[in-house]
Amino acid sequence: MKKLKTRWTDQVKESQGQVLQEYPRPSMKRESYLNLNGFWDYAIMGTKRIPDRFDGKILVPFSPEAPLSGVERQLRPRQVLWYKRILPREVRKENGKRWLLHFGAVDQFAAVYINKILVTKHLGGYLPFTADVTDALKEGENELLVAVRDFTDHSYYSRGKQKLAKGGMFYTAQSGIWQTVWMEQVPGRYxxxxxxxxxxxxxxxxxxxxxxxxxxxxxxxxxxxxxxxxxxxxxxxxxxxxxxxxxxxxxxxxxxxxxxxxxxxxxxxxxxAMRKISAKKDEKGILRPFLNNRPYLQKGVLDQGYWPDGLYTAPTDEALEFDIKEMKRLGFNMLRKHIKIEPERWYYHCDRLGMLVWQDMVCGGRPYKRWYVTYMANAFEKINLRVTDRTYGLLGRREGKSREIFVEEMKETIRLLQNHPSIITWVLFNEGWGQFDAKEITAAAREQDETRLVDQASGWFDQAGGDFRSIHNYFFELKLRADKRITALTEFGGYCWRVREHSMYSKVYGYRIFGSKRELTRGYSQLMRKQIIPKLAEGLSVTIYTQLSDVEEEVNGIYTYDREMLKIEEEVLKEWNEQYDI
The missing domain is CATH 2.60.40.10 (Immunoglobulins)
Structure with missing residues (x-):
């Protein structure tokens, strides 16, 4: 494996621990703000006992598996990751005031202690949580301890595309604190x-x-x-x-x-912001997505949000912006945030820069039956056979508790992100991974938020609900079928070129392999000319190209994993994006 840097890696290393200091929640900002990112003590233990000694320093909020953390150790399912630091001196009891401690995200289970007093527990590696720690504070130094366990793919909790045995389309598992930790002081009534x-x-x-x-x-x-x-x-x-x-x-x-x-x-x-997303028929009678009461074709990119130096965590706020700005500059107007929830600043940047977002829910469940979810599902799609998603065992959702947790986290995801005008579609399930009862889940999502569109089942295991006929097509000629929903090509392309000096691995994973930028550009142009642009007039309304950047072995990005090389000719990308017209 070759280690890759980004243009921001050295900025982090030279920051002396002053990393990701920007206000983490722009949609609800107070003057009172203390950023707790920086060097913390850490220890990885085989027991739940508070360690007597710590192993060293970790740079929060980078997970211990990420190079930027300074640790580069994999947390295993039976281990406990401990964090410790002293709170800033400003954090002290004051009459009529409360101190709130915020965690952007901790993967997967966290127990938080102030002066060894448990103040909160939280399960779920992608959603923020808050504790009022006022009553646990004392005079003098106040110690913050966090204990973390991460089962990754050894349980049914949400994990996205993390896998302990990484490879292909599944990536390095990361754990622990991976978004900003911060505090704010509020009055008693807030x-x-x-x-x-x-x-x-x-x-x-x-x-x-x-x-x-x-x-x-x-x-x-x-x-x-x-x-x-x-x-x-x-x-x-x-x-x-x-x-x-x-x-x-x-x-x-x-x-x-x-x-x-x-x-x-x-x-x-x-x-x-004032905006409206809806599904209506255009003047030719074709059902399309409408933005602000006008038909609006969406030209999107699959965005997985992985970084070679920070894994789930972008090295800097500038890096977080980079992907959005570059895709917009190249003529795309939408990103599908794939099976990950970003820090709120990412959505804020989409809001202010003008980038539409399809937001995936984070998948979980037990390992699914690959023969059924991958091979049979593709066969079902080929012959247009619709099959039920109540086969819980085959799809990895046998336990009722697993299904309950997904519904709870789906509702919390919508509640968390509902204010962002950039988000126009909720994607509930992807390619059958942990899918179940999609019709009922769609109804629950609409009850939570009736102002956005819903992609019920992206790729396959379509249950005929939601607002989209959601197609994944990598291998066959694209053929559209009549449907009462918007026709959306929610994954396509996946064309690969491994740029040796900008790739982590010699192994290549993708759907069609090219040997140079020229060949890849030619292949992309042929795909757009023959299969995509002609279909727009026939009813295709949404396209999502796979993908924004390479990720580990998967080298099908528009950019290399380190964001240093644009792999498809810039003018060609812009030219084809300009042809989205009906």
Whole structure:
């Protein structure tokens, strides 16, 4: 294996531990903010006992498997990863004030202690959690301990594409803290959540402010084009505010409104956008996705969010932006965030830069039956045979608890990300991995959020629900079938070229192999000319090319894994993207 760096690797190494210092939650920002990223003590133990001695230093929030962590050790399912640090001196008890401790994500199970007092536990490696640690604080030094266990693919918990025996389309398993850890001080009565829902046709924004205790709030809305508008409401009760001379949000014009909410002594800054996504027939009677009541073709890229130096964690905020900016520069207008939930700053960058997002739910479950989920599923698709997804054992969802956890995490994912205007589609299942009861899950997703579209089953095991006939096609000539839903090619291409000096492995995984940039570019052009562009007039409305960058053995990226080489000619990518027209 060859170690790869990115252009940001050395910035992290030279930062003296001052990494990812940006405010981690732009949709709900307070002045009070303490970033806890940096060097922590760590130990990997074979028991749950608090270690007497630690193994060394780890750079949080990089997982111990990631080169940037400084550890590069794999946490095994029977081991416990311990973290320790002293909280900043500013963190002390004050009358009428509370201290909240936030974790962006910890994979998979975490127990958090302040001065050896348990303050919270959390299960789920992709979602944030918060603890009020005020009552556990003492005079002088306050010690923070975090214990982590990660079962990866040895249990049914959500794991995405992580695998302990990595290879091919499955990648290095990472564990522990992998998103920013931070604290903020709040008054005794404070805002816990803000929900914004654009009522586009009514030209109104609906705002719901949630709090730990009841009371009234004031919201002030402003933008570059309007004078500030003030309104008052009751916590927990939706408040609708007219938006005069409404300025719609789109990838071509990602216009954001600024918002400040005051609730007693608590003040939070946020933002929202006015946009609408829907499924309607165009003037030719073809069902299409409509953005702001106009048909809008989506030209997307599969985005897995892996990095050679940070694994799940982008080395810097600039790196997090890079992928979005580059795909937009090349003419794409959508990213499918594939089986991973990013830090909220990634979605914020999509909001302000103007990039549509299809958000996958993170898959889990026991190992599925490969012969059924891969080979038979492709055969079923070839002959247009629809089969049930209630075969729980074959699809890896035999345990009822596994299914319950997926539903809980799906709802929490939607709740977490619902304010981001860039997100227009929820993708529930991918290629049958851990799929079950898709019709019921779709209904639950719509109940949670009725303002977005739903891709019920991406690839195969289609249950005839959701808003899309969602096709994965790597090997056959693309043929469209009549359907009552939008036709979407949600994975295609996967063309490979291994650039030796920018690849980690000699082994190549992908769907068609080329030997040079020229050959790969020619192959991409032929694919677009013969199979994609002609299908747009026939009803194809969404395309998602695999993929944004190489990932380990999988070398089918538009960019190399280190983001140093664009593997397909820039002008060719732009030229074909310009031809998306109906």
């Amino acid at each position: 805002i816990t959540e803000i929900k914004t829902t654009p009522l586009f046709d009514e030209e109104m924004i609906e705002i719901t402010v949630c709090s730990n205790r009841g009371g009234r709030f004031t919201v002030e809305i402003s933008s570059e084009e309007m004078q500030p508008v003030e309104a008052k409401g009751e916590a927990g009760v939706p408040l609708q505010i007219p938006i005069q001379e409404m300025h719609p949000w789109s990838p071509e014009d990602p216009f954001l409104y600024q918002m400040t909410v005051t609730f007693g002594e608590d003040t939070v800054d946020s933002y929202f």
